[in-house]
Every structure is written in C-alpha cells, then in structure tokens.
Amino acid sequence: xxxxxxxxxxxxxxxxxxxxxxxxxxxxxxxxxxxxxxxxxxxxxxxxxxxxxxxxxxxxxxxxxxxxxxxxxxxxxxxxxxxxxxxxxxxxxxxxxxxxxxxxxxxxxxxxxxxxxxxxxxxxxxxxxxxxxxxxxxxxxxxxxxxxxxxxxxxxxxxxxxxxxxxxxxxxxxxxxxxxxxxxxxxxxxxxxxxxxxxxxxxxxxxxxxxxxxxxxxxxxxxxxxxxxxxxxxxxxxxxxxxxxxxxxxxxxxxxxxxxxxxxxxxxxxxxxxxxxxxxx
Numbered sequence: 001x002x003x004x005x006x007x008x009x010x011x012x013x014x015x016x017x018x019x020x021x022x023x024x025x026x027x028x029x030x031x032x033x034x035x036x037x038x039x040x041x042x043x044x045x046x047x048x049x050x051x052x053x054x055x056x057x058x059x060x061x062x063x064x065x066x067x068x069x070x071x072x073x074x075x076x077x078x079x080x081x082x083x084x085x086x087x088x089x090x091x092x093x094x095x096x097x098x099x100x101x102x103x104x105x106x107x108x109x110x111x112x113x114x115x116x117x118x119x120x121x122x123x124x125x126x127x128x129x130x131x132x133x134x135x136x137x138x139x140x141x142x143x144x145x146x147x148x149x150x151x152x153x154x155x156x157x158x159x160x161x162x163x164x165x166x167x168x169x170x171x172x173x174x175x176x177x178x179x180x181x182x183x184x185x186x187x188x189x190x191x192x193x194x195x196x197x198x199x200x201x202x203x204x205x206x207x208x209x210x211x212x213x214x215x216x217x218x219x220x221x222x223x224x225x226x227x228x229x230x231x232x233x234x235x236x237x238x239x240x241x242x243x244x245x246x247x248x249x250x251x252x253x254x255x256x257x258x259x260x261x262x263x264x265x266x267x268x269x270x271x272x273x274x275x276x277x278x279x280x281x
Contacts, residue, residue, distance in 0.1 A: 015041060015042050016039045016040060016041050016042070017040055017041065017042045017076065017077060017173060017174060017206045018038070018039065018040040018063065018074070018075065018076050018174070018206065018208075019038075019039055019074075019075040020036055020037060020038040020039070020059075020063075020072070020073075020074050020075070021037055021072055021073055021075070022035050022036075022037060022071065022072035022073075023035070023036040023037070023059075023062065023069050023071075023072035023073065023074060024036075024069060024070045024071045024072050025055070025058060025062060025067070025069050025070050026070050031230055032055045032058050032230055033055045033058060033059065033062075033069075033227075033230050033231075034229075034230040034231050035072070035231060036059070036072070036227075036230075036231070036232060037232070038225060038232070040206055040208065041206065042173070042204065042205070042206055043200065043201070043204045043205070043206065044200070044206060044207070044222040044223065045196060045197060045200050045206075045207040045209060045220055045221045045222050046206070046207070046208050046209070046221060046222065046223050046224075046225070047208075047209045047210075047211060047217045047218075047221040047223070047224045047225070048208060048209070048210045048211075048224075048225050048227060049210075049211060049212070049214065049217070049224060049225070049226050049227070050226055050227035050228055050233075051228065054227045054228055054229070054230070055227055055230055056210040056227060057178055057210060059210075059227075060098075060176045060178060060208065060210060062074050062081070063076065063081065063174075063176065063208070064081075064093060064096060064098070064176070065081045065082065065084065065089045065092070065093070068082040069082060076092065076096075076174065077092075077095070077173065079092065094122055094170060094172075095170075095172050095173045095174065096172050096173070096174045096175070096176065097167030097168055097169075097170075097172040097174070097175035097176070098167060098175070098176050098178070099160070099163050099164055099167050099175065099176070099177045099178065099180055100163065100178055104163065105151040105154075105159055105162060105163055105166075106151070107150075107151050107152065109150075109151075110147070110148055110149065110150055111138070111143065111146050111147050111148070111149050111150070111151070111154070111162050112134055112138075112147040112148065114151070114162060114163075114166050115134045115137050115138060115147075115162065115165050115166045115169055116130050116131075116134045116169075117166070117169075118166065118169045118170050119133060119134070119169055119170070122170065123170075133169070134147070134169075135147065137165040137166075137168055137169055138162070138165050140165065140168070140195075140199065140202075141161040141162070141164050141165045141195055142161065142191075143158060143161055143162060143165065146158065146162075155188070156183055156184060156185075156188065157184050157185065157187070157188025157189075157191060157192070160180065160184065160188070160192055161191070161192065161195065164192070164195060164196075164199070168199060168203065168205075171203060171205075172205055173205050173206065174205060174206045174207075174208070175199075175200075175205060175206075175207050175208070176207075176208045176210070177196065177207065177208065177209045177210065177211070178210050179210060179211055179212065180192055180196065180209065180211065181193070181211055181213040181216055181217075182212075182213075189213070189216055190216070193216050193217075193219060193220045194220070196209065196220055197220040209221060218238040218241065218242060219238075221238060222237070222238075223235070223236070223237060224236060224237070224238065224241050226241075226249055233246075233249070234246050234249045
C-alpha cells in the first residue's frame with residue numbers, strides 16, 4: 001500500500017476540519033517533516049503512526065500553533081494557523097483539546113477542579129452551572145463518583161479518563177491524543193479506546209490519535225497515516241492497513257524487528273569503532 005494508489009481521506013463525504021499542505025519543518029539543519037499533505041474530516045478519528053522520532057508529536061505541535069512550519073501550512077477550520085495573531089491563536093486553542101501521554105493533571109487540584117479549570121478560566125458561567133457541566137463530563141467517562149478524589153488517589157487508567165473529561169470540558173471541535181494508551185493495562189486501554197470513539201461520534205468532533213498501539217487503534221480509527229523519515233510512507237483505512245504487504249507497514253503492524261526500519265542507528269563499521277578504541281581486533 002502506498003500513497004499513490006489509495007483514495008484520499010478528503011474524498012469522503014465530510015467537511016475537512018484540518019488541511020495540511022506541503023508542510024515542512026526543521027530544527028536548525030535537521031529536517032523533521034518533509035512535504036506532508038493530510039486532510040482530516042469533522043467527526044472522524046484519524047491515527048498518526050510511525051517510529052519514535054518520526055515527527056508525530058511535532059505535527060501535533062504544528063497543528064496547535066506551538067511551533068511554526070518552515071514552509072507549507074496547517075489550516076484548521078479554514079484558518080492558517082501560523083498566520084494567526086496571538087489573540088486569534090489563543091481563541092483557536094480554546095476550540096482544541098489535548099490529552100497528554102500521562103494525563104498531566106494538576107496534582108494539587110481535585111478531579112472536579114481539574115475538569116472545572118478551563119470553564120473557570122475561559123467562561124463566565126456561574127458555579128452551579130459549572131458544577132452540573134463538570135459532573136456531566138465526568139459521567140461521560142464513568143468517573144462522576146470520583147469527583148472528590150485527588151490525582152494521587154487515581155489509577156493510571158482513571159487519571160487518563162479524568163484528563164479526557166478535562167479535554168472535552170469546553171466542547172472542542174478537535175482533540176489531539178499524544179500516546180493515549182501508553183502504560184495502561186488491557187482493560188483500561190480498551191476503555192480509553194472506546195471512549196475516544198464514542199465521544200468523537202457523540203460530540204461530532206475530530207480526533208487525532210498519535211500512537212504506537214497499532215492493534216487497539218485499528219479498532220477505533222477511520223483512517224491511518226504512517227510517517228517515516230519525515231514523509232507519509234503510507235495511508236489507508238484500518239482494513240487496507242491490516243491487509244497491506246508494503247514492507248514498512250507490514251513491519252510496523254506486526255512489530256517485526258527486521259524491515260525498512262533498522263534496529264541499529266547508522267554508524268561506521270563495528271570493527272573500525274573497536275580499532276579506534278585501541279586495536280582490539
């Protein structure tokens with residue numbers, strides 16, 4: 001499976017919330033993303049997969065406006081992100097939610113106050129209404145009864161669910177998930193995956209899932225982009241990805257050690273390194 005023989009996601013019968021065109025990004029002279037093109041419709045779950053250091057999290061930072069592209073653009077809701085001024089960017093970010101890898105809850109605030117934080121910061125809602133909304137969000141993730149607990153009293157899976165409730169506090173049009181399944185037991189992992197799918201469908205938002213967990217992701221996503229060496233190496237629906245014989249995709253999906261992604265970081269000949277250390281060979 002390659003990018004040339006698939007129907008692009010943008011052709012689906014849905015309005016695109018995100019359009020990424022010829023996106024390039026570099027740290028100094030080190031090129032991270034090279035000519036990325038993607039579309040992500042409203043109401044869909046899109047996965048971005050690839051090896052460590054392939055640029056997945058960098059892409060999320062570009063979408064949120066935390067960094068600016070070297071060239072090309074990211075457009076969200078018909079607005080080019082890097083062209084927005086400070087106030088417009090902050091307004092755009094209020095329409096985005098972010099679920100960090102380990103939840104990133106405020107440790108000194110209760111579960112209730114973590115979820116209420118954005119409502120208190122960005123709205124003028126009265127406290128009784130905030131209370132009802134917080135309990136509604138917590139109920140959606142199955143943790144209404146835990147609203148008085150502190151983060152230290154939560155399991156890893158519960159903390160991730162509270163963070164998910166916080167990320168949907170302002171009913172965003174977009175949620176970005178950075179490795180949402182990391183460190184979870186099988187039950188919690190399945191719960192988080194199911195919540196991502198159900199909340200996306202219920203709220204009509206777009207969800208972007210950056211993950212290494214291929215099997216769980218393929219159960220819930222609508223489309224997958226694979227990034228390797230800074231480019232889109234492959235893309236497709238879960239069915240297309242699962243059936244792919246493309247070497248990179250096959251290696252990644254089946255967690256094989258040998259393939260296009262090498263085990264060894266590039267280096268000179270091993271014997272030469274040993275000789276440099278004192279003619280040991």
